[in-house]
Structure formats: structure tokens, C-alpha cells
Amino acid sequence: MSAPTASPAGSPAGERAATGADRSGTVPAHSGGLGRRISVGLVTPGGAVFVLVALLLVAIMLTNPNFTDPGALIRFVGRTAPIAIAAMGQFYVIVSGEFDLSMAAVIATQVVIAGNVIGLEDSRILPGLLLMFVVGTAIGLVNGLASTLLRVPSFIVTLGMMLALTGLVRYVTGGAATGNPTETFRDIGRGGIEGVPVLEILPWSVVVLAVVAAASAWLMRRPFGRTLVAAGDNPDALSHAGASLWWVKTRAFVLSSLSATVAGILLVGYAGVHPSVGAGYEFTAITAVVLGGVVLGGGRGWVLSAAAGAFALELLFLLLTALGVEATWRDTVQGLIIIAAVALAARTWSGVRRPRASSPVVTATPPATPENPTKSTTEGDR
């Protein structure tokens, strides 16, 4: 599709979302030299999360010297890969202004498919994987089409999808573990490249994470990515600009459930088949995305910050465990983080945004302005 990289005149908000635009007022995060851009970037929530990851890592290494071992570190990265991948999937949906609550249920579904379809036959690995991706795509399409074309809020659509899939998984498994699939298949989430210098082992899950991260970063720089952000920031402007909103958002949902599928494949390998595998992933992913500074309601955020958010969250839980805080506090911590992060993000983003009143674009805006007061709209929602 031919998505507009920068929205046409008459849509200041869309313009701002399309980060490539530089012909308007100054955006502090996009001016100055590289050094200055990085330092400005780090004070945005999307950049600060990387600082947070570094701080938490140091804190853990201080409390537990064993964690300085590169082998232990890379295994930690490996086991956090599924949640980081899920967070990137959730990012697409959130940045376009929607939610995907069906993620954990998709993971559980894929885990059960892996257990039942692939089973102990190595020859069924490829058809099984194919089936899982087809199922993942189908779920994403249903989520996307129902929330865009049928105009059911995505919150409800994906909640319904979550319940439907959970029921299905319960029906198939009765709620209990079934047999694990063949070790060859599980190797994707459990094994790795042996004998790597320094690290001892390079888990496949780290490789998968790296590929997904690179592909996501690339995708977000493509027209699709920019349209997606614009869709979350100002859907009206986007539809005025002639982009098909429904298709952009539907693809975000497909990407989300495909990410959940990949996370599921890794988790089957890591842990085995159990209907509770992936439980709570939708909220962990949303928390990670928010912690990564992505604004709920859409329109702002960086995909790799979402992955970093997942790492920050897992490191935080690890630190709490190391400090002897009971795991039962996990949910509470997650709840507080999500509230605090949303509150903080709302404040700090304004610092790096284009100054409020100085807007040559607005003055240059044709008649669209009166009926399309996007400026106050975006201010109003915070």
C-alpha cells in the first residue's frame, strides 16, 4: 500500500507523528548533533528505559556477583526473549491506539497446538510451525477486522478473543499439562549454538529476538510504521489523508498475534506444554510497552523501547527476588509501575515536543484547522 510518509498540510499532529518531517517548527529531540540528540533522547521515556535497564543490571550484579558471568547473562537474555518479543508485538497495537488483550491466550493456544500437533514426530515440525503461523495470522485478522470494520473497541474484541481461546484451550487440555513436543522442536527455545567464546552458549531465543528486533526497527522506519504511529496519534487526519486506517491497524493486530506465536514457540521450548504457559503475558507486555515510554492511546513511542521495557521489568523482578521480596508482590509491583509510567510519560514527553504556540504549520494550515482542532485535541487527552 502507498502510505503517506508525511501527512499533507492541514494536519499538524499527523506531521508531528511522522517523525521524518523537518520542515516545520523545531522538535528538540530531532535537532542538534548526534551527542545532543542522544542526551535529549535519554530524557524521553523511550530513551530513559535504556538507562533504567543499565541501572537495574548494575544493581543485580552488585547483589549477586554470579550474574556478572556472561553465560548467566546471555541465558537471562534468552529467557526474557519471549516477553520482549511479545512486548514488541503489543507495541504495534498500542502505538496505533488500540489494545491486544488476547496475547496470553494466543500463546497458550500455540503451546497446546505444538504439544498436540507436533507431538513426538520430528517430521511434523514444519507443518506444525506453518499451522501455528496460520492460526496466529487468522487470530490477528479477526481481532483487527472486528475492531476496525465492525468498530467494536479493540479492548472488547481482544477480551472476547482471549476468553474464546482460553475456553478452547481449557476444552482441549481440560486445564492440565499434556505431553511435551519432540526435543528437536523444543531446542528452539531451550538450546543454542554451543561453544561460543565467552558466552559458552548463544541461545536460539537470543538469535530470534535479535532478528525480530531488527525487523521491527526496520518496519517502523518504513511507511507502514509511520502511518501506524500517525494512526494512533490522529486517526482523523490520517483518514483525511486517504490512508486506509482499517488495514493499517489490522496489520498491527496480525503482527501482535504473530509475535505471540513466536513467543509461544520459544516458551514451549523453554518450559514445555501447560495451559498456564504465557499466563499474564498480555499485561506484562502492556506494562513493558508503557515502561518503554509508549503512550497509551497511541501516537508516540519507539519499538525497541518496548523491548527494553520488557527487560527492565524482568530485571526488576529479578532484583526483587534477589532482595528477598516475595514473588506474591509481583502483580502489585506491575500495577504500580503501569500507573507511574503512564503518569510520568505524560509529563516528560511534553519536554521534547515542539513548543506549543510557535507553529508555523498551524498558520500555514488551510481551512481544515477550524473543524479539525488537532492541536487542542492532543493536549486534551492528557
Place this chain on the structure above:
Amino acid sequence: MRITHRAVKGALATAATVVLLAGCSTDSVEEPVESSGDGSSEEAGGSEEQSEFFSAEDLQTQDEQRSATFEGDESEPWLQYIDGEMTDTSEFASEGAKKVCFANASISNPWRQTGFITMNQQLEVLQDSGVISEMEVRDAQDTDETQIADIDYFINEGNCDAFVISPNSTAAMTPAVERACETGKPVIVFDRGVETDCATTFIHPIGGYAWGLDTAEFLSENLEEGDRVIALRILPGVDVLETRWAAAEQVFEENGIEAEDFFTEADPTRIKQIVTDAINSGEVNGIWMDAGDGAVAAIEAFEDAGVDYPVMTGEDEMSFLRKWEETGLTGLAPVYSNFQWRTPLLAVEKIFAGEEVPKEWVLPQTPITEDERQEFLEANEGMPDGHYAKFGGEDLPGYPDAWMDR
């Protein structure tokens, strides 16, 4: 117009997330409170959680029962019991096939699934012999409210001749069980208990304290003082699980074993992470589990970290027995006798025949040791991983296919 739309949408989305998050967290916090809410939970609070479930008297009783003599034929352990008070059932003696109504807590774990199959195969036998006409089952899906409604439905519209209840939780189910008793029909409670003795018979294996003593004593014998044990517990607040840990914790303390306990919700991902983190923070010498579901994930954590296997107690679930044999680790498989699922229907047969039944029907509960492992592995060859070795259905129709194809 648009302003409000956007603002409302953003706020709604945020609010809803937070609400759902809160809902999610209260779920796992509330459940134990419900099931443990025995009236004293208010003052018990969070810090003294232990005392709520710990009864030195019960521990003592179960400790003695471990070496008690069981009445009845050893080859039919599901009919064995410890000598004690009996219920006279002569008033129920009557001819004809009876309708049994079964209020089941859930079949959401492999232990309950295995048991439910055994129960259904036992039902077949009793239907063929004309004792039972039909068994109507309602599954409460782990929810107290649902099970209360199920029991009331049976009382009012079930047209039942006898009630079989496997309670979801102890305190919450007590009034409903009492209402069933008030109908004057036989009431059979099994597995988890309730706080009333109105039932005709309460069937259960020795119990959680015995499990905790067996397992913790085994670990203590095979470990040194000061060794570190990771205790993997499914969730807090369920009495049959809390008592296992309460007894084990006491034994560990007595023997100077450093035990750290974690809640896993039987999620293998979480089990593996917990064990991996523990290994990363220092040597782990033993693993204790309050149920064997997920034992394999715990063992895999040691394999993936490339460290020595721990001394470990799992359960008589096939996945653990197989992994135990494969790895050759020092282990014990405690048993929460799955064959108890046969007993309620056999009790129905006895009750309508007017034969007396034990008021509290305590079934044997003997762990599987390394020496016995091979025997149970061979006897259950081809059974799925979620099958329980001491399921006790070898003589029932449909064996072994009914348990194999689930």
C-alpha cells in the same frame, strides 16, 4: 466532538487496563483467602499465614497414621481404611439402581483428570451390576460460587438418590454440604474436606502433613545440615497444599536445612525461572514440590545451567517418574492416592446395601521409592505424562485405553 472522543478513548483505555490489572492481581490474591476463610482469617492477617493452616494435633495424627495398620485387602487399597468410628447405613438399605449426583470441584489438573477417568470406569461396573442408574456430574471449574449453585441445583432439581461432593474449598462449601445433608439422603465427601461431620462418609488419603513429613524427611536424610532446598509450591491458601508445606517446613527447620519457598501456579515457565535464579544465586542441593506438576521443568533448569542434579521429591505423575529414571537423580515420589476417586462410588454401593462405612474413611498413602520405581514404570508403560502411577484402575473395564487416550 473529537476532543471528547479522543480524551474519553484514552482515559477509558487506561482505566480499563488498570481495572483489568487490578482484577488480575486480586484473582490470585483473593482465591486463597476465600478457600482459607474460616472465620478467623480477619485477625490472622498476612504475616501469621502459617498458623491458619497449621494444627500440631493433626500433624501428630497423620504422623501416626503413616505407620497405621489398614483394614481390608492390600490388593484393593481403595477399599482399605483405618479402624475407627463407623456410620450405620441400615436406613438407606434399598433395592434398585440409584441416581448419583456428583459435584466436582474441577478437572483442571492432571491428577483430577486421571481420577475422573477412574471414577467413570468404576461407574461403568456399578451400572452393569445395577447399583447405579446414572451419575449426573457438574463441574464447578475451580469456583466456589459455581459449586454452591451446583449443589443447590442437585438438591432442588437433581432428583438425586445420593450426593458425591469433591469440595472446591473447605469453609465456603460447608453450608452447601450441610444443606445436602438436610435432605436426609447419603452424602459422600472426598478429597478436600469441609467443616462439618454431617456427611455419611468423608473419604481421603492420610493427608498433607503425612506428605510433608515423608518428603522433608527424605530430603533431610539425603542432604547435609546447612544445605539449600528450593520449595516449589503451587499457590497459597489451599489447605491440602498448605499442610504439606507446613509439615515440611517444620522438618527442614529441625534438621537445619535452608529451605526457601516460592509460588509457581504450576506454570513450568515460572518454575524454570525460579530454579534458574536460585541456581544463579548459589548452589541448590534439593528441590521440594508440593505437587509434581512441573517437576520436569525444575529438573531441566539444572540441565540447562549445567550443574549437578538436586535431591528431589516430585509426585507419582508419569512425567516425573520417567525423568527421574532418565536422570538417575536421588528422588522420592510422594503419592496423594489417586485411587481415592473409585472409593466414593463403591461407598454408594455399600450404603444402599446397608453396610456400614467408616465415618472418616482414611485411605493408605505410600510414596514410591527408587526401588519400586521400575515396577510402576512398567505397569504404566504407554500412559501419558499426566497419568498417575497409583491410579488403581488396572482391574476396571477399559483398561488401559481409557487412561491412555485422554
